[in-house]
Amino acid sequence: MDLTVLGSGTVAPTSERTAPAYWVSAPPVQLLLDCGAGTLHRAVTYQIPWAEVTHLAITHFHPDHWGELVMFMFALRWGTEPSRSAPLTVIGPRGLQARMAHLASAYGDWVLDPEFPLEIVEIGPGEQRELADAVVLEACKTPHTEESLAYGIRAGSTRLVYTGDTGPSEELARWAVGCSLLLAECSLPDELGIELHLTPTQAGALARAAGARHLVLTHFYPVFGDIDPAAVAAREFDGEIVAARDGDRFSVGA
Ligand SMILES: [Zn+2]
Ligand SMILES: [Zn+2]
Numbered sequence: 250m251d252l253t254v255l256g257s258g259t260v261a262p263t264s265e266r267t268a269p270a271y272w273v274s275a276p277p278v279q280l281l282l283d284c285g286a287g288t289l290h291r292a293v294t295y296q297i298p299w300a301e302v303t304h305l306a307i308t309h310f311h312p313d314h315w316g317e318l319v320m321f322m323f324a325l326r327w328g329t330e331p332s333r334s335a336p337l338t339v340i341g342p343r344g345l346q347a348r349m350a351h352l353a354s355a356y357g358d359w360v361l362d363p364e365f366p367l368e369i370v371e372i373g374p375g376e377q378r379e380l381a382d383a384v385v386l387e388a389c390k391t392p393h394t395e396e397s398l399a400y401g402i403r404a405g406s407t408r409l410v411y412t413g414d415t416g417p418s419e420e421l422a423r424w425a426v427g428c429s430l431l432l433a434e435c436s437l438p439d440e441l442g443i444e445l446h447l448t449p450t451q452a453g454a455l456a457r458a459a460g461a462r463h464l465v466l467t468h469f470y471p472v473f474g475d476i477d478p479a480a481v482a483a484r485e486f487d488g489e490i491v492a493a494r495d496g497d498r499f500s501v502g503a
Contacts, residue, residue: 308413453485
């Protein structure tokens, strides 16, 4: 399983980081996790086969996490040559179906009927969905918005956990136990921490509690300045830690 960071930023724009988007390749699954502003252009820049996407999973309905979904689908419908015929599954929290219907009212019926098979799947905390033979997506509640989820992607003995947006949560730590790679949001420096996001210290503590093998920090607000979040998280977690940059690629080992 491979992970490529397309956007390691947030809603706050910077020249270095676009909004949240992560490409997970676990053949035959090509999964896009979140789809914030900049996703398509970053995917092209990093030579991701974006048009071969099989699944698109949204963690929650903040626009920085799914604001480019319609644009992505528009590109799949009219921006590929030859036209797409492969099916697409869009997965998200409860309320996704209704929101997609609203998007269709705003943008056109093609949102729900893009002329390739489209399946819209709602998933709740504690549920899982088989994406392909032996590749499973799992969901866990996170303390961020009413609907927000973390996702786990399991292929054989390899498991990638992406926190989406979250505050500190013991439930999340228990659920993430044994993950090969923890992709954890790390929005704010310790001194600016709030309940609905993680700081480097909290992300490090989460990785330690989960017994993660490898911690990748992401979702940085620009206020970090010169602070190295990986160095701060290392006080809590003694495994390998990387502060993600757009374009980083990771091999998610067993
Ligand atoms: Zn966010
Ligand atoms: Zn959010």
